[in-house]
Amino acid sequence: MKPILQNLVEMTGHRDHLRLEVSVLSTLLKLGHIVQVRALEFFVQDQVTMLRPRSWSQDGQIVSSAHDACSDPQGVPLTQLPGLAQCIESRQASAQHSATGRHTLWLPVWLADRAHACLEITQSRALTRHQRDVVMGVFLVYQNYQSLLDYSERDALTGLFNRKTFEEQFARQAGARPDAAQGDDPPRQWLAVIDIDHFKAVNDRFGHLYGDEVLILVANRLRSLFRSQDRIFRFGGEEFVVLLRSVTLAQARQALERLRAAIQEHTFPQVGHITISIGFAATQAGSPVEILGRADQALYHAKENGRNRVCFYDDLLHSGALQAKVAHDEVELF
Structure with missing residues (x-):
């Protein structure tokens, strides 16, 4: 014994x-x-x-x-x-x-x-x-x-993974990155940052009780629309992060557009209709800080250009809408 x-x-x-x-x-x-x-x-x-x-x-x-x-x-x-x-x-x-x-x-x-x-x-x-x-x-x-x-590891309100588990989960996914695949659109890993548009106005107008209900219902839609092998996090406030595993760029776009449309069409109690903005980036190159920063840049571009949009970092880079930022090893993620 x-x-x-x-x-x-x-x-x-x-x-x-x-x-x-x-x-x-x-x-x-x-x-x-x-x-x-x-x-x-x-x-x-x-x-x-x-x-x-x-x-x-x-x-x-x-x-x-x-x-x-x-x-x-x-x-x-x-x-x-x-x-x-x-x-x-x-x-x-x-x-x-x-x-x-x-x-x-x-x-x-x-x-x-x-x-x-x-x-x-x-x-x-x-x-x-x-x-x-x-x-x-x-x-x-x-x-x-x-x-x-x-x-x-869970967010108390939504039951999603909380922010402190993101680094561990991301590191594990990055450690399993596949070798360079052949083809025009190979399966890869993606990081998407999702933000509820005008969420402060929801809290100001309807109160935090209804604001919390919106967060819970959005989290439920995230669970139902993504696969069990994907990872979903609440970063705090009205921001969520999704790690999409082993899908093509076309499939990643489709999944994120499906989420955007589902939120737009859903009627939330008392609040009515809301929208979300999404920015996403590939994860196969760069540190977690850099990759999260790219997805954030794409998100901010979506919010500054009409909201209720899905923006891909590489598209914005190639079109000249964004410029690549110089990475510094001393930058840390908080």
């Missing part, structure tokens, strides 16, 4: 979801008779729920995938694991499957009323009552700590 307690202490010392995941898999791997442990990630592709291994045991060590979920060839439809699919649909705490010499236990990880991942434990023998109790105890500590980490 002492080694397990030591592992739990180490596990709860992490402040990063991936490191915490690796730590809990390492803890479970030491429990005996375990053939393999994996952390499976759920994502949606072409309206089909998929899953893929995000971290797993290999030669007694835990390794993690460097691929984005949306492009990982290891992704398979959830329907290929009917026991797990039924567990998720009926919101059960666990599911099991036994075959000759292999016994698998699935433990879905629920955050914000949604199963976003699953721990998979495969043993050479069926779990005893005692083993199951130990595994469930370790898992519940892990899930509770995941929830605490998730809460610290």
